[in-house]
Amino acid sequence: MAKQLFCILVAMLATACWTATPPPNVRTIVLKGDAYSRGFQHGQAFEWDIRSLYTRMLTNSLIPSLNEEQSHITSILGVYYEDRYLDGHFAYQMMLESAWNLWNEGFIPETYKKELQGLADGAHMPLDDVLVLNTFLDTMLAFRGVSLFIQELQKPRLLSLEVLGAITADGRDNDADGQTDEDGEGRLDDYRPSPYATLLEVPPEASFRLVFEDVFLGGLRCVDLENIDPIGEAVIERRCVHDDCVRPECADLPLLPRECLTWEPERARCVEPKVAFTCFDPNCVEIIDPECVDPRSIRVQIDETLYTSVDAPDVVAPRLLPLEEGEVYDPQGPGGDYPHARRCQGKLEVVVTPPAPLPPASVVTILLQAQDLSQIYVSPPKRARSMRDERIVLTTRGYAEATGTGATLTDVPNVGPAVDRAMPMPVSLALRGSATANGAPLAAQHFALLDGNILHEHTALFVQVPDEGEGLPHAYVGWTGLLWGFSGLNTAGMTYSVIHSDTLDNPLVGGVVKAIVDNLATILKTPDLSGLSDILGDVHLFARNLPLGFSGREILARATTVDQGLDILYHGGQTFGWNWMLADAEGGMIAVETDGSTDPRKIGKLRQQPSPVEEDGFAWFGPDREEAEALAPWGRPWGSVGPDDVRSSGHFVKNTDDAMPTFLATFTPKHQRFWSSYYYRAVRTWHRLGDEITARYGTFDVPTLIELLRTPDLVDRRDSMNAVIFEPARRVMHWAMGDVPATDQPFVELDLTKAVEDGVVP
C-alpha cells in the first residue's frame, strides 16, 4: 500500500511542473523506394496530419467557399443543377470529377498514380480524397477565374479616361505616341489597364473625365424573396418567375419555349426580356442587375486622399450621359420601363476636379471604383456588384526634367500609392554572375496564396530518393498529403519555383468555348441565343494537361538543365496560368510564362515542336535569350534589371495576350490584366522586387537574399506559406516555413546530397 501511494505521489510530482508546448509545425522525411512505397511511407508517417489538412482546408473551408460560386456557374452551365451537385456537394463533386478526368485521360503520369495510391493506402484514406487533395489547386484556380469572369461581365467598367485642361496645348507628348498636342491627346477612349503609367507630364491643374458603363446581359432577373431554390439561394434562374409574380393582365404574354430550371418547373414561367416590369408584382420581384452604374458609389482616390461622390460632390461629380446620337430611348428595350430605367439607362460620366492642383513633377496614382445598382443575394452579404479597384498612374508636368526619366510610359511603373492595403503577391527570382557576391547562381521564392490559419501547421520538407531508373533524388517544401510543392531542388542542381498567374485561357474555360465554337451554327439559329443554354447544358468544368504539382516533380525527377526543364513544361501542357522560374547549377536561368492554350482553332497544333518554341500560351525570358528575344518592345529586358538576374510574380509580363480571341461579343474572355484581382498587386510586387534587386546588385549571397525576402513590402503577412533559397551549384537549399509569414522563421539549411546519402534530414 505504501509503495503504491509512493508511486502515485511520484507520478503527481512528475506532472506537477509540466507545461504544454505547441507541437512542431514542420516535419521532415526522407522517402525511399519505388513510387508506391514512397507514397505509402508518406501516408503512413503523416496519416492524421493529412486528415487534418484535408478536413480543415478542404471540407471545412475551401469547399463551402466554392459552393458559394455555384450560382454564377449554373447560370451558364446548367449541368450543375443536377441532383448530385445540390445540397452542398457542388464543389467537391466538381473537383472530384475534374481530378478523375486528369487521371483517366492520362494527364497524370503513371509513376504519380502509383505514388497517390500508396499515399492513400498508407494514410487509410480513400483514393478519391487523396486525388482531390493533389489536384484541387489546378481545378480551383481555373474555376475561380471562370467565376470571376462571369461576375466581371456584369460589373461596371471604365470605358474611357480623359484629361481636361490645357493638355492638348502644353507642348508635350502626354500619351507617348510620338505626336504632340494632337487632337484627342489625353483622351483614352478604350481604356486598358497597364503595368506602367498611362499618361505623362499632365498639367497639375488638370481635371479628369471618366466614363463608366454597366453591361446588360439580357433577360429579366428577379428574386423571389419567399422561395429558395435547390442550391439554397434566393435567386431564380434568369427569366424565370413564379406564377404569382405575374399580374393577371400579363398572363397571356408569349412565353419562351424552354424549361426553367427551378425546383418547381410546373409553377415557373419564362417570359421574354421585353415584358414590361409592370407585369410583375413588385412585392416578389426585384431587379437584381439593372444595367446601371450607381452614381452614389463612385470612389476616387488621388494618391492618399479619398473622394466620394457622396462626401465630395464638387470633386467627384457624376451625371448620366444623354443617349448618344442616333440612339432612341426604347421603353421596350433592355431595361424596359423599369422604374430606374429613365434614371440610368446609358453611360455614367464622372468629372473629377481635384480640390488642389496635383503635385508638380511627381508620379500621381488614381484609384477608381464604382458599383452598379444590382442587389446580389448569392454569396452573402447582400451587396451590389463592385468593379475591381482600377489603378492609373500618371506623371505631372516637370517630372521628366526633374528626374531624368519619365520620357516614356514604361519609365514609370504602376506601383500605386506609398501605402497599399493589399498584400503583396509571391515572388521568384534567380541570380548569378555579376549579381551575386561570388558569381555562383542563386534562386529564391517566397510563396503566398492562402494560409487560413491552417496550412502553416501542416508543412513538411520532403526528400525523395527514387529507386534506380525512377528519377533523380530531389527535395521540395510542401504539406502533408501533397506529393508536390511550389519549388524544389534535385541532385543535379536543377531548381524550379512556380507562382499562379490568373488566366481565362485555361481548360475549364476552354471546354466552354470549344462547345460554343463547335456548335456555333446551331446557336446562331435562335435570335435570342436560347440555343446557347442547350449547348452548354452538358459542358463540365474539367481540368486538363499535366497538373501543376506533377509538372514540378517531373522537372525535379528528369531535368538537369533549364533547357530540359523548359522542354518538360512545353510538352506537358498547363492546367492554368503559371509563372515558372528555372535555374540550374551552371547558371542557366529563365522565367517561363504559361497558360492552358485552349484556343479551339489551335487544338492539335500547339506544343508539337520537338524543342520548345514560343507560341500561344508559352513564353519565356531571361538573360540567356537571344538578344532579339531578350528585350521587350520598349527596349528593356522583360524581367531583369541587369545582365544576370530574372524575376517574376503573379502576373504575365510577356504572355500578356493570354486569352484567345473569340467572337463571342460580351462573352469574349478577356486578357488577365482586365479582370484579375491579383493583377495590380502583382504589378506592384514585381516592380518593388526589381527595386530591391537593383539596390543589392553584385552583393547577393544567402544572407542578403534572406534580407530581400524579408522586405516588408514583399511579405504577405497573412497568407505567406513558405520561403526557399537555392544554391544550385552546391545542391543546397535553405527553407523557412511553419509560421505566418514564413520569412519570420529562421532559414534552415539542407544539404541535399548529404541527406540522400545519409537517408535522413539532419
Next chain:
Amino acid sequence: MTRSAHTAGLIVVWLLTLLVPSVTQAGFTETVPKHTFIVDEAFVLSWVHGAWDDGSHRASLVDAIEMYEPGGPLQGILTPDPHVRQMVLINQLQYGITDGLTVALGIPVVLRSEVDPRFGWTPGEYQSRLGRVYSEQDFWDWAAGMGQAKPGTFDGNHGVLSDLVVGLRWRFSDHLPWLGEHGLALSLLAFGILPTGRAADPDEVISVGTTLWDLYAQGDLGVHLGVDKTFERELDGRLALGLDAFYEAFFERTRRAPNGGTENKLLLNQAPYVGDTYRVKPGDWSGAACQVSMVPWNGPSRGSWLTGGDDGKAARMPPLVTLSVGYRFLHMQQTDWSSRAPHWDWKREEDKRPGWRHTLSARASFSFLRLGAPVQVYVTYSNSSWLPGKNTVAPDMLSTGIQVPLKFW
C-alpha cells in the same frame, strides 16, 4: 390534526430533543455530532464574465478573431465576450459517526446553465468586393451563407445531475487532548466523486457540462488538512482562525470528438482528424485557504422544546450570528488533451496551462437553535475576479443555504 400526524409530530419533537448543543462548530475541522444528521440544501448562483490569461490580465473567455479577405484588408474583428451563469442546487446529507468523524454525501443538481456569447464586432477596412466596410450583420450573413448560423444563447441543463460526492472528515485532534487545551483542532478530509455528471455536448458551439470539472468546483479525489484555532478563554469563543491545505486530483476521462452534428458542420467538424474520441486529463489542484470567523452577536437564548426547557443548554447552542471571511489560493496544473491531432490538443491546452486563482469569500450564518428553531441558514459570496489569477476563468458565486439537524437515536 389526525392521530397519525400528531404521532409523527411527537416523534420529530423527541428526535430534536436529543440534539446536543453546539451542533456545528466553525471552520475547517467542523464535524457533525455523533449520531446526528444534517440536511443541507444550498442554492448556488455562479457567474463567469471573463478569465485571467497567461500574463494575469483580464481577458474574455474566448479570444478575439481577426477576419481578413484573402490577400486583402481586414474585414473586422469578432470579439466574443461570453457571460456564463449557472444555478445549482446542492443537496447534502451529513452524518456524525462519532463526534469527530463525519461522513457526507453531496448530490449537486444543475438547475440551469446559461451562456450568452455576446458577440462584438469591430469593423475593419473598406472592402472593394463589398463596396463598404463589413458590418457585424454582413459577417453573420456571410457565415450563414457558408452554412454556419450565428450561435445563439445556450440555456440548458435544466435539472441535470452533476457528479455525486462522498466525503469523510476525521478530526483526529480529538485524540490529542493537549491540542484541545490550546484551542486547536486538526482534521483530515477525504472525498471522492461518482461521475454522474454530463459532459458538454461536443456538437454544440456553445454548451456547458455538469461535471464538477465543468463547474470549476472541485477535483475527482481530494485530501484536505484543516486546522482551526478558537479563543474560548480569551475571547469567549467569539473568534476562530482556520487554515486548510489541500490536494485534489482529476482522473483522465474519454470524450467524444466533435463532428458538428447537423447544425455546426463548419465549425465543429473535427472528428475526422482528431479521432472519434480523445482523452483529457484535467490538471490537478492544490492550494491553501484561511478563514477568520467572528461572532458579533451571540443572541438571546431560551430553553425550548429543543433543550427540554433547559436555558443553560440553550445558551450553549451555536451563536445567532457568525460572520466569516476567507481567502483561498488555488494552483492548477496543466490540463492535458490527447487526441490524434497535436495541434488541436495544443489549442485547448494553451488556455489550460498551469495557473492559479485567488478567491475571496464572505459568509454569514444565522443559527436559530438557541431560540428553539431547528434550522440554520447561511449566505456566502465568493469572488475570483478581483485578484488577478493566471490561466483560469474567474467565477464569482452567491449561495444561500439552510441546514436542518436531525437526530433519531
